[in-house]
Structures are given as C-alpha cells and as structure tokens.
Amino acid sequence: MIRLVVTALVLTLFAAARPAAAQTESAPTAAEPGSDAVRAMLSGYESVPTLAEWRRLGPAVLPVLIRLYEARETAPYVRLRAIAATAAFPTELTRTFLRTVAQTATSDLIAREAVLTLGRAFADGIAEDVAPFLQHDAPVVREAAARTLGRVGTPGCRALLEARLPSEAHPVVRTALVRALARAT
Numbered sequence: 039m040i041r042l043v044v045t046a047l048v049l050t051l052f053a054a055a056r057p058a059a060a061q062t063e064s065a066p067t068a069a070e071p072g073s074d075a076v077r078a079m080l081s082g083y084e085s086v087p088t089l090a091e092w093r094r095l096g097p098a099v100l101p102v103l104i105r106l107y108e109a110r111e112t113a114p115y116v117r118l119r120a121i122a123a124t125a126a127f128p129t130e131l132t133r134t135f136l137r138t139v140a141q142t143a144t145s146d147l148i149a150r151e152a153v154l155t156l157g158r159a160f161a162d163g164i165a166e167d168v169a170p171f172l173q174h175d176a177p178v179v180r181e182a183a184a185r186t187l188g189r190v191g192t193p194g195c196r197a198l199l200e201a202r203l204p205s206e207a208h209p210v211v212r213t214a215l216v217r218a219l220a221r222a223t
Contacts, residue, residue: 188218
C-alpha cells in the first residue's frame, strides 16, 4: 500500500513538473520512422535499452526521442529515458537539446538527467556546458554536475570541482565533489 502511494506521488510530481511548452506538443505520429518501436523501447518495464541498441536504429531516431520527451502525454519515466537515450547520438542537436532541457526543466530530476546525459554523450569538451549546474539551486543537479565533471576528469573539470568545493554546504554534494576530485586525477 505504501509503495502504491509513493509511486502515485512520484508520478503526480513528474506530471506537474513538465515544462509548459512541452504540454502543448503532440507525440510523434505513426508516420515518423520507428516512432512505435521507439516508444516501446522507452516503455519497457524491466529493461532499459543500451546506447548500442539506440545507435543501431540510426540517427533518424533522435528527433523522435526529442518529440517523445516534449509530448505532454508521454509518461514521466519515458521522458527521462528519452533524455538518456539521446546520448547515443552525440550531435550538435543533442547538445543543444540537453543544455536546453537542463536549463529550463521545472523538474530537478529532469535537469539532473540532462546534465548526466551531457557527460555520457560528449565527455571531453562539456566543462562549459556543465559548469553552471554546479551553482544550481537543487542539490540533486549540483551532485550530477560534480559526478559528470569527475567522470570526464580533464584539468578544466578538476579546476571547476576544486573551485566549488569550499562553498558547497550540502553534505551529499560535498561528498560527490570529493569523489569526483578523486576520480579526476
């Protein structure tokens, strides 16, 4: 019973957190290449497709993923998976999409996923994209930024992490910063 209540609460929060612009968009139509297959892959209950599986479908899937994210009727967990799946297509469109989502999301979990996906998709060269999220209001987004920068591990990423550590008050984010610094050697 408690699990059911918690699940309902999480789904309600996700539904309420959709950006206003996304609520006016429609889901991909059956005429779009692979839209049914993409929706099915994102909707799996016990499995999450790998980036290799997304790559096999080809770059025509990227606009479908973006439209599914933007569609108001798309379930919150499917929207999160659509964001994560874009990492399979490290293009400028993907980079712009992820930055925009991270900057404009009304849900901290959506912003977090976009920041993490930036790191998975682009690795080197994302320090400028991720750096502003070390200052985000939500600890979960700052923690994601620290993890992402630590995973990339360039000297520039390390400098950003070192600069943030003295001013970070949240214990979970501080721990993420310390771990990221240890990883970014």
